[in-house]
Amino acid sequence: MALRERYVAAIDQGTASSRCLVFDRFARLVSVAQKEHPHIYVRPGWVEHDPERIWRNVEEVVARSLNDARLEASDVVALGIANQRETTIVWDRATGRPLHNAINWQDTRTEPIVRELVGEYGHEFFRERSGLPVATYFSGPKLRWILHSISGLQKRAERGEVLFGTMDSWLIWRLTGRHLTDVTNASRTLLMNLHTLDWDGELLDALGVPRAMLPEIRPSVEVYGEAGGKLAGVPVAAALGDQQAALFGQTCFSAGEAKCTYGTGSFLLLNTGDRPVISSSGLLTTLCCRVGEEQPSYALEGSIAVTGALVQWFRDNLTLIASAPEIESLARTVEDNGGCYFVPAFSGLFAPHWRGDARGVIAGLTSYITKGHLARAVLEATAWQTREVVDAMRADAGLELSMLRVDGGMTANNLLMQFQADVLDLPIVRPNVAETVSLGAAYAAGLAVGFWPDTDALRANWHMAAQWRPNMESAVRERGYRKWRKAVARTVDWVDEDDEDDET
Amino acid sequence: MPGRIQSVERAAAILKLLSGRSRRVGVVDLAGELGLPKGTVHGLLRTLQHVGFVEQDPETGKYQLGAAMLHMGSSYLDGNELRTRALNWSDSLAARSHEAVRIGTLHEGQVLIVHHVFRPDDSLQTLDVGSLLPAHATALGKVLLAYHPYVLDQLEAAGLDAFTGATICDRDRLELELGRIRERGWASDIGELTPSQVSIAAPIKDRSGMTSGAMGIFGPPDRLLVARQPRGELVAYVREAAAAVSRELGAIPWG
Ligand SMILES: Nc1ncnc2c1ncn2[C@@H]1O[C@H](COP(=O)(O)OP(=O)(O)OP(=O)(O)O)[C@@H](O)[C@H]1O
Numbered sequence: 001m002a003l004r005e006r007y008v009a010a011i012d013q014g015t016a017s018s019r020c021l022v023f024d025r026f027a028r029l030v031s032v033a034q035k036e037h038p039h040i041y042v043r044p045g046w047v048e049h050d051p052e053r054i055w056r057n058v059e060e061v062v063a064r065s066l067n068d069a070r071l072e073a074s075d076v077v078a079l080g081i082a083n084q085r086e087t088t089i090v091w092d093r094a095t096g097r098p099l100h101n102a103i104n105w106q107d108t109r110t111e112p113i114v115r116e117l118v119g120e121y122g123h124e125f126f127r128e129r130s131g132l133p134v135a136t137y138f139s140g141p142k143l144r145w146i147l148h149s150i151s152g153l154q155k156r157a158e159r160g161e162v163l164f165g166t167m168d169s170w171l172i173w174r175l176t177g178r179h180l181t182d183v184t185n186a187s188r189t190l191l192m193n194l195h196t197l198d199w200d201g202e203l204l205d206a207l208g209v210p211r212a213m214l215p216e217i218r219p220s221v222e223v224y225g226e227a228g229g230k231l232a233g234v235p236v237a238a239a240l241g242d243q244q245a246a247l248f249g250q251t252c253f254s255a256g257e258a259k260c261t262y263g264t265g266s267f268l269l270l271n272t273g274d275r276p277v278i279s280s281s282g283l284l285t286t287l288c289c290r291v292g293e294e295q296p297s298y299a300l301e302g303s304i305a306v307t308g309a310l311v312q313w314f315r316d317n318l319t320l321i322a323s324a325p326e327i328e329s330l331a332r333t334v335e336d337n338g339g340c341y342f343v344p345a346f347s348g349l350f351a352p353h354w355r356g357d358a359r360g361v362i363a364g365l366t367s368y369i370t371k372g373h374l375a376r377a378v379l380e381a382t383a384w385q386t387r388e389v390v391d392a393m394r395a396d397a398g399l400e401l402s403m404l405r406v407d408g409g410m411t412a413n414n415l416l417m418q419f420q421a422d423v424l425d426l427p428i429v430r431p432n433v434a435e436t437v438s439l440g441a442a443y444a445a446g447l448a449v450g451f452w453p454d455t456d457a458l459r460a461n462w463h464m465a466a467q468w469r470p471n472m473e474s475a476v477r478e479r480g481y482r483k484w485r486k487a488v489a490r491t492v493d494w495v496d497e498d499d500e501d502d503e504t
Numbered sequence: 505m506p507g508r509i510q511s512v513e514r515a516a517a518i519l520k521l522l523s524g525r526s527r528r529v530g531v532v533d534l535a536g537e538l539g540l541p542k543g544t545v546h547g548l549l550r551t552l553q554h555v556g557f558v559e560q561d562p563e564t565g566k567y568q569l570g571a572a573m574l575h576m577g578s579s580y581l582d583g584n585e586l587r588t589r590a591l592n593w594s595d596s597l598a599a600r601s602h603e604a605v606r607i608g609t610l611h612e613g614q615v616l617i618v619h620h621v622f623r624p625d626d627s628l629q630t631l632d633v634g635s636l637l638p639a640h641a642t643a644l645g646k647v648l649l650a651y652h653p654y655v656l657d658q659l660e661a662a663g664l665d666a667f668t669g670a671t672i673c674d675r676d677r678l679e680l681e682l683g684r685i686r687e688r689g690w691a692s693d694i695g696e697l698t699p700s701q702v703s704i705a706a707p708i709k710d711r712s713g714m715t716s717g718a719m720g721i722f723g724p725p726d727r728l729l730v731a732r733q734p735r736g737e738l739v740a741y742v743r744e745a746a747a748a749v750s751r752e753l754g755a756i757p758w759g
């Protein structure tokens with residue numbers, strides 16, 4: 001009798017879409033289904049999602065990916081979850097219904113709250129406890145905003161009648177009925193203490209968040225419960241923020257290992273081992289992973305808000321291309337950027353600058369510039385922003401990378417990957433699974449249930465699928481970087497305190 | 505659905521028919537195969553010729569697809585788009601077969617490599633995206649020719665070069681081979697470009713059923729062949745991966 005083949009499923013609930021991927025024992029993709037959901041742009045700077053719609057999409061992609069591979073729940077040994085981080089949801093404990101749309105991580109409506117917090121407490125207060133600077137990016141200010149904007153909500157939250165969660169909590173609640181979050185997601189809220197790995201009383205006070213509405217913080221790799229529906233009986237065995245999941249999928253299990261994922265935004269994470277490194281160069285300190293009751297590992301992170309999203313914007317708002325990949329063809333119609341630089345500070349600048357008052361700029365425009373040059377500038381913006389966070393990693397961690405591991409949708413772009421190698425002056429390496437977010441969630445869940453024995457077994461699956469070697473004269477690189485920095489300097493100090501007033 | 509326009513449907517039928525032929529076709533044959541009056545077909549052909557979608561051979565008076573049509577066909581699916589959409593399944597194919605994967609499209613009678621996944625053994629390899637391969641001497645190319653036979657004239661005019669003793673340089677033999685490829689749905693090249701290399705490929709079809717690219721593996725004979733023929737399980741992996749990408753592009757499964 002042939003041994004029955006078993007599989008691990010992963011849900012990747014992302015900013016732009018939800019996916020379900022199924023992998024076999026050798027980490028080979030068996031099935032994939034994906035569905036996009038709309039962004040709800042209420043007004044400039046406001047970005048929301050409908051949590052119910054996201055849940056429906058997740059159910060749909062799970063069903064589709066199992067059906068496509070003709071699998072039943074009993075063929076799946078575990079489910080892992082990876083999710084867009086920081087996005088904030090509040091729902092009613094009794095009815096399970098959301099009380100507000102999810103406020104997306106890119107949303108900047110909390111700029112006034114952030115200004116107040118910085119004024120009252122200063123950045124250090126938050127950084128020491130949470131590892132994070134105060135910014136609109138994180139969940140805490142978004143939760144504060146929701147609690148404030150719905151009348152009576154604060155009181156109900158104190159009584160534990162309404163619950164807060166990031167996307168992992170929302171999905172786990174719907175899948176298992178439990179209210180919990182994993183450490184990596186909790187480390188993005190601005191509410192968790194990095195050292196105790198518990199909610200921090202002083203941070204809760206500062207943000208006015210009642211403890212009664214918060215999920216329990218659990219390890220990333222642990223069986224949380226059993227799923228229902230199409231996956232009835234399958235253990236929900238891991239949850240990780242998508243970027244931490246990608247680090248896991250790239251098998252960066254040891255201190256000193258790093259990866260960069262290019263999706264809606266780009267995120268460079270460096271595993272710093274069992275101790276948190278507090279950044280002095282504009283990086284975040286965050287959790288890398290916690291396997292069961294083992295010691296957690298920490299990471300330094302360079303978060304870039306807008307990279308792939310700029311390509312989408314170029315497609316949807318300027319309509320100069322019909323699909324994201326076409327940007328490469330358009331960019332190849334010209335030799336270089338023609339002197340044009342595009343800094344997409346749509347949500348302010350994230351790492352390493354953290355300037356909420358910045359907005360986007362196209363610099364160096366002349367009558368010579370064509371749409372081909374703009375396409376180049378769009379792609380180069382991703383590479384230069386990555387260069388900035390790599391430089392910050394060097395400064396903070398004394399890190400000397402010998403190559404950069406990359407993944408995510410934009411790694412399909414050869415022009416970009418070559419340019420990235422050129423401006424970093426490092427080889428760029430893509431592994432054999434570009435969907436490392438899902439792979440990482442699958443790995444974590446598979447480890448939790450013993451499908452894979454240990455992390456060494458996972459490392460053996462990592463193989464190089466492509467490599468781009470640097471090929472740019474250093475003078476050209478330095479000139480380009482200088483211009484990029486001049487363009488960045490032109491984005492800051494754009495937002496004024498009374499800007500909001502015009503719109504309300 | 506609003507009423508369909510009969511003459512557009514008929515024009516489309518002519519184009520489809522011509523795109524499946526490697527040799528020019530006369531009005532009488534076209535009319536016979538479409539079951540239409542000769543005068544009607546002639547009128548349609550004149551209009552299609554006027555817009556450059558068909559061309560008439562001045563000597564024989566027979567018709568073939570025109571340059572404007574060929575150009576549209578080759579630019580129909582952007583190679584960068586194809587790579588992006590094929591990323592997951594080409595990785596998966598490399599992992600299953602333990603061989604390097606390439607995707608190619610037709611470009612002026614040659615195979616343009618639009619995607620390349622390294623053999624998953626971490627040996628030193630170089631990306632060859634952007635390079636051109638001869639169509640008649642590679643599995644990728646033969647798949648593309650099998651489903652775009654109108655390119656053959658162009659190819660024959662340029663000369664079918666011999667790269668090894670195994671290269672098929674004779675047009676009739678090549679057409680026979682392409683017919684077999686259409687029947688079984690995959691192609692192989694056994695030392696036809698390089699003596700020590702074998703390649704296996706299958707078509708990637710888009711929503712309209714057009715072959716917009718070919719996907720396959722390549723490697724040494726001792727790994728890819730058994731009893732001098734492509735290993736059955738490798739052929740199956742290649743076909744499954746190409747079908748998965750086709751599904752991704754919206755083609756009807758196994759259509
Ligand atoms: N060939 C390409 N060239 C440039 N950009 C691309 C290309 N293909 C995809 N992208 C961009 O990459 C992004 C999609 O990548 P990916 O699927 O990894 O992101 P994502 O997982 O959807 O993001 P998120 O997790 O934030 O939802 C999109 O923003 C798209 O614009």
Ligand SMILES: [Mg+2]
Pocket residue numbers: 012014015242263264437
């Ligand atoms: Mg993603």
